Amino acid sequence: MFELLLSDIESKARLGRLTTAHGLIETPAFVPVGTQGSVKAVSPRELHELNAQIILGNTYHLFVRPGRDVIRHFGGLHQFMNWDGPILTDSGGYQIFSLAKLRKITDDGVHFQNHLDGTPTFISPEIAMEIQAALGSDIAMVLDECPPWPCEHDYAAQSAEMTTRWAKRCKDWKERNAERSTFNVQRPTGESINCQPSTIDSLLFGIVQGATFDDLRKQSAQGIVELGFDGYAIGGVSVGEPEEEMMRAVESAEPFLPADKPRYAMGLGTPPQLLEMIARGMDMFDCVLPTRLARNGTAFSATGTLNLKNAEFARDKRPVEEKCVCPACREFSRGYIRHLIKAEEILGLRLISLHNLHFYLNLMNRARAEIKQGTFDQFRKTFVAEYKTRDATTVE
Amino acid sequence: MFELLLSDIESKARLGRLTTAHGLIETPAFVPVGTQGSVKAVSPRELHELNAQIILGNTYHLFVRPGRDVIRHFGGLHQFMNWDGPILTDSGGYQIFSLAKLRKITDDGVHFQNHLDGTPTFISPEIAMEIQAALGSDIAMVLDECPPWPCEHDYAAQSAEMTTRWAKRCKDWKERNAERSTFNVQRPTGESINCQPSTIDSLLFGIVQGATFDDLRKQSAQGIVELGFDGYAIGGVSVGEPEEEMMRAVESAEPFLPADKPRYAMGLGTPPQLLEMIARGMDMFDCVLPTRLARNGTAFSATGTLNLKNAEFARDKRPVEEKCVCPACREFSRGYIRHLIKAEEILGLRLISLHNLHFYLNLMNRARAEIKQGTFDQFRKTFVAEYKTRDATTVE
Numbered sequence: 001m002f003e004l005l006l007s008d009i010e011s012k013a014r015l016g017r018l019t020t021a022h023g024l025i026e027t028p029a030f031v032p033v034g035t036q037g038s039v040k041a042v043s044p045r046e047l048h049e050l051n052a053q054i055i056l057g058n059t060y061h062l063f064v065r066p067g068r069d070v071i072r073h074f075g076g077l078h079q080f081m082n083w084d085g086p087i088l089t090d091s092g093g094y095q096i097f098s099l100a101k102l103r104k105i106t107d108d109g110v111h112f113q114n115h116l117d118g119t120p121t122f123i124s125p126e127i128a129m130e131i132q133a134a135l136g137s138d139i140a141m142v143l144d145e146c147p148p149w150p151c152e153h154d155y156a157a158q159s160a161e162m163t164t165r166w167a168k169r170c171k172d173w174k175e176r177n178a179e180r181s182t183f184n185v186q187r188p189t190g191e192s193i194n195c196q197p198s199t200i201d202s203l204l205f206g207i208v209q210g211a212t213f214d215d216l217r218k219q220s221a222q223g224i225v226e227l228g229f230d231g232y233a234i235g236g237v238s239v240g241e242p243e244e245e246m247m248r249a250v251e252s253a254e255p256f257l258p259a260d261k262p263r264y265a266m267g268l269g270t271p272p273q274l275l276e277m278i279a280r281g282m283d284m285f286d287c288v289l290p291t292r293l294a295r296n297g298t299a300f301s302a303t304g305t306l307n308l309k310n311a312e313f314a315r316d317k318r319p320v321e322e323k324c325v326c327p328a329c330r331e332f333s334r335g336y337i338r339h340l341i342k343a344e345e346i347l348g349l350r351l352i353s354l355h356n357l358h359f360y361l362n363l364m365n366r367a368r369a370e371i372k373q374g375t376f377d378q379f380r381k382t383f384v385a386e387y388k389t390r391d392a393t394t395v396e
Numbered sequence: 397m398f399e400l401l402l403s404d405i406e407s408k409a410r411l412g413r414l415t416t417a418h419g420l421i422e423t424p425a426f427v428p429v430g431t432q433g434s435v436k437a438v439s440p441r442e443l444h445e446l447n448a449q450i451i452l453g454n455t456y457h458l459f460v461r462p463g464r465d466v467i468r469h470f471g472g473l474h475q476f477m478n479w480d481g482p483i484l485t486d487s488g489g490y491q492i493f494s495l496a497k498l499r500k501i502t503d504d505g506v507h508f509q510n511h512l513d514g515t516p517t518f519i520s521p522e523i524a525m526e527i528q529a530a531l532g533s534d535i536a537m538v539l540d541e542c543p544p545w546p547c548e549h550d551y552a553a554q555s556a557e558m559t560t561r562w563a564k565r566c567k568d569w570k571e572r573n574a575e576r577s578t579f580n581v582q583r584p585t586g587e588s589i590n591c592q593p594s595t596i597d598s599l600l601f602g603i604v605q606g607a608t609f610d611d612l613r614k615q616s617a618q619g620i621v622e623l624g625f626d627g628y629a630i631g632g633v634s635v636g637e638p639e640e641e642m643m644r645a646v647e648s649a650e651p652f653l654p655a656d657k658p659r660y661a662m663g664l665g666t667p668p669q670l671l672e673m674i675a676r677g678m679d680m681f682d683c684v685l686p687t688r689l690a691r692n693g694t695a696f697s698a699t700g701t702l703n704l705k706n707a708e709f710a711r712d713k714r715p716v717e718e719k720c721v722c723p724a725c726r727e728f729s730r731g732y733i734r735h736l737i738k739a740e741e742i743l744g745l746r747l748i749s750l751h752n753l754h755f756y757l758n759l760m761n762r763a764r765a766e767i768k769q770g771t772f773d774q775f776r777k778t779f780v781a782e783y784k785t786r787d788a789t790t791v792e
Contacts, residue, residue, distance in 0.1 A: 037735060041742040045727075066710065066735045073711050074731060082727050314462065315469050331441075331478050335470060339433060339462045346437040346742055 001203060001230055002262050010377035012254065012281035015368055018231075018262050020086040020138040021201040022078065025053045027262060027283035028367050030274070030360045031088055033291065036061045037071075037081045040291040041346070041353045044083040049327065050358050051365075054086040054138070056286045059131050060095035063123075064114045068134045076136025088286070089137040091128045091170075091207075093144045094235070094267065105145065107162060125169040133177070137202055141233065142170040144207040149241040156211035157219075163209045163235075164223040171227055174204050203230035205264060208253045211236055212245045217252035231262040234282070238268035247276060254281045271300060271363055272387050275380040278367055285364075290356035295349045297341040300359040304388035306334075308352065313338040326358035327351075397599060397626055398658050406773035408650065408677035411764055414627075414658050416482040416534040417597040418474065421449045423658060423679035424763050426670070426756045427484055429687065432457045433467075433477045436687040437742070437749045440479040445723065446754050447761075450482040450534070452682045455527050456491035459519075460510045464530045472532025484682070485533040487524045487566075487603075489540045490631070490663065501541065503558060521565040529573070533598055537629065538566040540603040545637040552607035553615075559605045559631075560619040567623055570600050599626035601660060604649045607632055608641045613648035627658040630678070634664035643672060650677045667696060667759055668783050671776040674763055681760075686752035691745045693737040696755040700784035702730075704748065709734040722754035723747075 006015035016027040032039045032047065035058045039047060047055065057077050062068075074080040077087055093110075096103065100112035100121075109124030123131075128143040144163040147156050206229035210216030224232060234253055237246045250265060257263055264284040265277045274285050290300065297309040301321040306313070308320070319329035320337065328337065328351035340348025370376040402411035412423040428435045428443065431454045435443060443451065453473050458464075470476040473483055489506075492499065496508035496517075505520030519527075524539040540559040543552050602625035606612030620628060630649055633642045646661060653659055660680040661673045670681050686696065693705040697717045702709075704716070715725035716733065724733065724747035736744025766772040 036739040036741055037732070038739075038741045038743045041746075043743060043746070065739055066731075070710060070731065070735070074713065074729065080729075080732050080735075082732070314466060317470065333470065333476075335462075335466065336433070336476050336478070339466070339476075343432040343434075343461055345432055345434045346746070347434045347439060350437075350439070350742070350746075 002260065004260055006371060007259075008279075008371050008376050009374065011279040011380070013278045013367070013371050013376045013380075014259075014281060014283060015371045016262060016283055018203075018283075020054070020203060022084060022086040022138050023053070025086060025284075026368060028274075028278045028364050028371075029053055029284050030364045031056045031284060031286040032357055032360075033058075033286050033288045034081070034083075035288075036065070037077060039353075039357070040295070041350045042291070042357065044081060046327070046354060047083070047357075048085070050354065050361055052085070052357070052361060054088055055083060056088045056090065057135060057137070058092070058095060059089045059128065059135065060092035060099070062135060063092060063131050064116055064119075068131050072134045076134070078136055086138040087136070088139040089132045089135050089141065090266075091141040091143040092123060092131070093128070093141075094146045096123065097146050097148075105162075107165065109143070125166040126173045129170050129173040129177075133202070139203045139205060139231070140170075140174075141205050142167040142207055142229075144209055144235050146236050146239065147209065147211050149212065149239045149245075151211045153211075153213055153216070156209075156213055156216050160209040160211075160216050160220040161223075163207060164220065164227070167206045167224055167229075168227055171204065171206075171229070205229055205231040205233050205262075207233045207235040207266070208257075209236045210249070210253070212241055212249055214248065214252040217249055218256055221253040221256035225256060225258060229261070231264060231284075232257045233264040233266050235266050237265065243273070246273075247280065250277060250280050250282065257281070271360070272384040274360075274363065275367065275383055278371075279377065279380055287360070290360050291353050294352035294356050297338075297348070297352065299337075299352050300356050302383070303386055308334060308338045308341055310338075320352070320355050321359075324355065324358070326355045326362075328355040328358075398656065400656055402767060403655075404675075404767050404772050405770065407675035407776070409674045409763070409767050409772045409776075410655075410677060410679060411767045412658060412679055414599075414679075416450070416599060418480060418482040418534050419449070421482060421680075422764060424670075424674045424760050424767075425449055425680050426760045427452045427680060427682040428753055428756075429454070429682050429684045430477070430479075431684075432461070433473060435749075435753070436691070437746045438687070438753065440477060442723070442750060443479070443753075444481070446750065446757055448481070448753070448757060450484055451479060452484045452486065453531060453533070454488070454491060455485045455524065455531065456488035456495070458531060459488060459527050460512055464527050468530045472530070474532055482534040483532070484535040485528045485531050485537065486662070487537040487539040488519060488527070489524070489537075490542045492519065493542050493544075501558075503561065505539075521562040522569045525566050525569040525573075529598070535599045535601060535627070536566075536570075537601050538563040538603055538625075540605055540631050542632050542635065543605065543607050545608065545635045545641075547607045549607075549609055549612070552605075552609055552612050556605040556607075556612050556616040557619075559603060560616065560623070563602045563620055563625075564623055566600065567602075567625070601625055601627040601629050601658075603629045603631040603662070604653075605632045606645070606649070608637055608645055610644065610648040613645055614652060617649040617652035621652060621654060625657070627660060627680075628653045629660040629662050631662050633661065639669070642669075643676065646673060646676050646678065653677070667756070668780040670756075670759065671763065671779055674767075675773065675776055683756070686756050687749050690748035690752050693734075693744070693748065695733075695748050696752050698779070699782055704730060704734045704744075705737055706734075716748070716751050717755075720751065720754070722751045724751040724754075 132140040206224040210220040265282040316334040370379040500507040528536040602620040606616040661678040712730035766775040
């Protein structure tokens, strides 16, 4: 499933290749976020043109709307949204803990009311697996509890232990359902299988928790690795903690993750943070910043973010970023895009979304090339030094 | 400039070809509306893929934001928005009378406060021409007063007479500035000329007013035609009057328009209305319905509009319209688009906008083919009979 092609000498950066039912993913890889079955403002065709290798679908959001049965009716998320590349689905845990109301967590699972209409719902590790199987996920995630920041050591310890117990139940569910899925594989209707890869073909990643406590991160990593998964994610990071705490959480867990499996740092981050995470041995990243900041008129560049609403860009004939080959920079000026954003024209946020996604995807492309050349660590240092966060990089 | 290729025998429908500085337009033609320098939610590249022949830019909106000087700085609207096809600009009159505040109309021109920040502004026929020249319009419109509906005969008569006097001043301005423009044509910098065609290359259309009064429509048409323009528009229609009144306004003016010039029915309408207008001798149309209704989740089809928010479409695997070759129907289902609209995902309104624009452009394509074959009138009758307005076709 995963080949580790190269390990950097000066850092922990890795070059790898992950095989999924819908195609190969070269790592380090950025995973654009398609929360509700759409990477915001961008079409699947445009994602292909941007060379996106994989996208993420949010299990919680899709479960709440349009619902598991609707997506199953359409033959899975790939067919529903017309994306034929790999799809990673989160377990829904993060949104249950950040969006839903009236949560009640027990060892069985989570009772909550969804954020849209308050419908009382229950999700267990097994149900999270079932939903992801209905979506036809290529990479499924175990259900985890994502504790808030800050968080007491006791709570974080108990929570991480429960996450490990839930991870085991997810793995057990998958093993129990492998045979049933094999039956699906043998069905004569080739198309529907291609869209909802059988559970046996899909990968399952475990999630390391433990908040900002070194001992808990280590214990969690050891417990999860012992269960054995196709890949390992670091969860519970980028939830409001200082950047050093985030880096430490990854550094505490990483030594206990096997080298021959992909590592996924969930829900982050800024461009420098991604390079720092790669240097700490992480392979995959998902983040809403490229599309979320675009809707706010903020574009990424190698020297930091640009707020295109600023008056200084009104007569600027240059592209968002010089020499950028994205569809926005090839054809449009900063001045025009600024006008579109000021006038609340949708094309404005479309163009910045394309640029920002290209920026993130291209950064990973560059990182892979630098790892291959043995120059990654110098590249990272130079990039981080030249990158300035001139505007907000987090938006509510 | 305009060739009348064919006149229908059973109706007044015409097949024609209009030459502009940025390309040919086959008529009957639909002109997508790019109010603020962007056809809402659609890129110039997508407009080309939809075979849009020409688009409209709203002089008032672009004058208010980003302003004439900014667009002149970028070399005109073509370069600013990266659209290399023909652009028609309205005069700004309609928006001054529908959007601006504290209007004061005199024979000199109109004093008003713009709707964005209330800046006091004055636009005269000459200033309207200057702005359109700065935009680099291929087809400019004279400044007119668009009286409201309903409207007294006296007011409509005086207003139409003033519109004729303003039309003369617009024509005079163009003649005075033709020589200055010839100088521009001889400049060595080919590119900037291509983007702001010299005034001598741009076409100027007169506008017939006269509200819903037959005698005034006739007088206005005669007065405007006597001045001599490159084309003739029917203005002051589709402003709230019953459909029969709209048809009558066009029927009253049409016999007085020369056959060898294009006729443009401004700001309308539904698909059946467009065919009825073609049957009454009209050649060009602009309308916000395709993009405006799209943002409301409403799609056009040959049997009427579909409100894709309706629950009936949740599991519908069919495209918006069977056999449609637009980018939305080729790749996406009604069920998916419904989900996107319900979830307020921008891709949903993008896809319906593409479908609706394709529907309007393709309807004109079909009308041209039917006129060529001598079957237009039968086509019109069948289409109108089968088309049902199931949902609102006008949105505020």
